[in-house]
Amino acid sequence: MAIPRAAKTQRRTRIQEEKGEQILEAALEVFSQHGFRGTTIDQIAEVAGMSKPNLLYYFRTKEAMHRALIDRVLDTWLDPLRAFDAEGNPETEIRSYIRRKLEMARDFPRESRLFANEVLQGAPHIEDELKGPLKTLVDEKAEVIRAWTRAGKIAKCDPYHLIFSIWSTTQHYADFDVQVRAVLGQNLSGDGRFEDAARFLEQLFVDGLMPRHREPATEGDEAVSGR
Amino acid sequence: MAIPRAAKTQRRTRIQEEKGEQILEAALEVFSQHGFRGTTIDQIAEVAGMSKPNLLYYFRTKEAMHRALIDRVLDTWLDPLRAFDAEGNPETEIRSYIRRKLEMARDFPRESRLFANEVLQGAPHIEDELKGPLKTLVDEKAEVIRAWTRAGKIAKCDPYHLIFSIWSTTQHYADFDVQVRAVLGQNLSGDGRFEDAARFLEQLFVDGLMPRHREPATEGDEAVSGR
DNA sequence: GTTGTAATTTACCAATCGGTCAAATTATCA
DNA sequence: TGATAATTTGACCGATTGGTAAATTACAAC
Numbered sequence: 001m002a003i004p005r006a007a008k009t010q011r012r013t014r015i016q017e018e019k020g021e022q023i024l025e026a027a028l029e030v031f032s033q034h035g036f037r038g039t040t041i042d043q044i045a046e047v048a049g050m051s052k053p054n055l056l057y058y059f060r061t062k063e064a065m066h067r068a069l070i071d072r073v074l075d076t077w078l079d080p081l082r083a084f085d086a087e088g089n090p091e092t093e094i095r096s097y098i099r100r101k102l103e104m105a106r107d108f109p110r111e112s113r114l115f116a117n118e119v120l121q122g123a124p125h126i127e128d129e130l131k132g133p134l135k136t137l138v139d140e141k142a143e144v145i146r147a148w149t150r151a152g153k154i155a156k157c158d159p160y161h162l163i164f165s166i167w168s169t170t171q172h173y174a175d176f177d178v179q180v181r182a183v184l185g186q187n188l189s190g191d192g193r194f195e196d197a198a199r200f201l202e203q204l205f206v207d208g209l210m211p212r213h214r215e216p217a218t219e220g221d222e223a224v225s226g227r
Numbered sequence: 228m229a230i231p232r233a234a235k236t237q238r239r240t241r242i243q244e245e246k247g248e249q250i251l252e253a254a255l256e257v258f259s260q261h262g263f264r265g266t267t268i269d270q271i272a273e274v275a276g277m278s279k280p281n282l283l284y285y286f287r288t289k290e291a292m293h294r295a296l297i298d299r300v301l302d303t304w305l306d307p308l309r310a311f312d313a314e315g316n317p318e319t320e321i322r323s324y325i326r327r328k329l330e331m332a333r334d335f336p337r338e339s340r341l342f343a344n345e346v347l348q349g350a351p352h353i354e355d356e357l358k359g360p361l362k363t364l365v366d367e368k369a370e371v372i373r374a375w376t377r378a379g380k381i382a383k384c385d386p387y388h389l390i391f392s393i394w395s396t397t398q399h400y401a402d403f404d405v406q407v408r409a410v411l412g413q414n415l416s417g418d419g420r421f422e423d424a425a426r427f428l429e430q431l432f433v434d435g436l437m438p439r440h441r442e443p444a445t446e447g448d449e450a451v452s453g454r
Numbered sequence: 455g456t457t458g459t460a461a462t463t464t465a466c467c468a469a470t471c472g473g474t475c476a477a478a479t480t481a482t483c484a
Numbered sequence: 485t486g487a488t489a490a491t492t493t494g495a496c497c498g499a500t501t502g503g504t505a506a507a508t509t510a511c512a513a514c
Binding site: 243246277279281284 | 490492
């Protein structure tokens with residue numbers, strides 16, 4: 001990944017491997033917090049514990065660091081969607097997709113914010129990835145969902161908006177972490193918070209919010225939706 | 228709002244009113260696109276069609292412009308939530324809250340991105356507003372929702388996560404506009420797109436995605452959720 | 455060891471940043 | 485009309501920015 005400009009050999013040394021890693025880790029920290037334009041190489045250098053020219057020995061430009069980060073992260077970021085299985089039970093698939101996305105929001109909030117920053121500011125560096133691999137994957141999974149509705153396995157609904165809504169509800173906990181903490185006092189890492197959020201979202205996507213009306217008898221208290 | 232530092236009188240002239248307006252409009256355009264740190268005063272000046280020192284005649288610092296923008300926008304931004312009526316019919320209230328938020332995402336995407344940028348980067352300038360007025364309002368409306376669940380009018384669910392999910396799903400169309408356009412080819416302003424999104428979200432929040440099972444007979448095709 | 459390359463740092467550069475200042479221009483109103 | 489205050493601008497400042505040049509140090513192979 002990191003190819004020092006002064007390197008005369010093509011082989012990558014152990015140090016190149018390690019330092020490249022170290023830099024990207026620091027870059028993720030800073031880029032995800034301040035966005036591309038708000039990040040300075042000096043900030044990354046300080047977090048990485050090396051000098052600015054040393055960073056630029058491994059990555060020629062600030063943009064190269066950003067690029068390398070995006071490339072590395074985008075793939076794993078789309079993994080949960082790839083795991084969406086056409087053969088599986090729709091309800092189970094949706095539930096576990098929600099959980100997987102929520103786990104990523106909890107465990108990799110910086111990666112989520114890196115993308116959020118980028119997309120929010122018009123995706124000047126990743127437009128191709130959005131229109132290419134991402135769109136392709138979404139189209140593919142949208143077709144899976146459409147097949148489910150055709151088979152009557154889930155309610156008739158727009159598959160694209162469904163995917164958008166799962167993305168937005170789950171990533172919200174990473175991207176708007178400050179707001180969540182301001183309102184809730186804690187984020188997804190807080191005690192029991194993850195389960196709270198997961199249960200709510202599963203219920204929302206499976207049953208919606210209106211009390212189920214299996215029987216005409218709608219007796220006062222027992223309004224919990226049966227699952 | 229804009230109080231020129233050289234002003235000897237306290238009265239605000241017509242010019243001050245107009246230019247202040249003009250500057251904030253330009254500032255919204257640029258801040259919402261690049262975030263606070265990514266925005267330069269020169270950029271705002273160019274969009275506003277005046278010189279940099281002239282901007283600084285009306286707003287002493289870049290931060291003052293940002294501050295004025297936030298203050299002006301935050302209030303109207305929370306209006307839809309304020310309209311949430313405890314006396315109303317829960318289903319109707321939720322449906323119209325979703326629609327109102329979706330309309331704002333369509334009609335005021337820059338305002339949405341202004342906040343998104345700010346919150347995403349740790350809300351360094353609006354932390355007080357989040358922990359103060361915003362939290363207060365959310366707590367109040369959460370109590371309304373809780374009352375509804377107690378009365379069995381809606382399913383038992385966490386009111387805070389419900390509010391988060393409405394925020395995230397609707398604002399997604401403004402904040403991640405580039406991504407939406409990359410996947411869908413159009414955004415909410417596109418022909419019929421608003422209705423598509425609105426209908427999907429209403430269905431999601433009211434009925435969820437599983438086909439309704441009023442009768443034990445789950446006959447193949449007719450899986451559209453009732454109502 | 456010696457030698458050649460990889461890795462690191464110090465010092466630096468041109469461009470841009472937020473912001474100031476004094477002077478020039480324009481609006482206001484007695 | 486003239487005087488006074490409000491508005492606007494060009495020139496400029498110190499600090500910070502992304503990035504470079506060159507010299508120095510660490511290291512691996514012989």
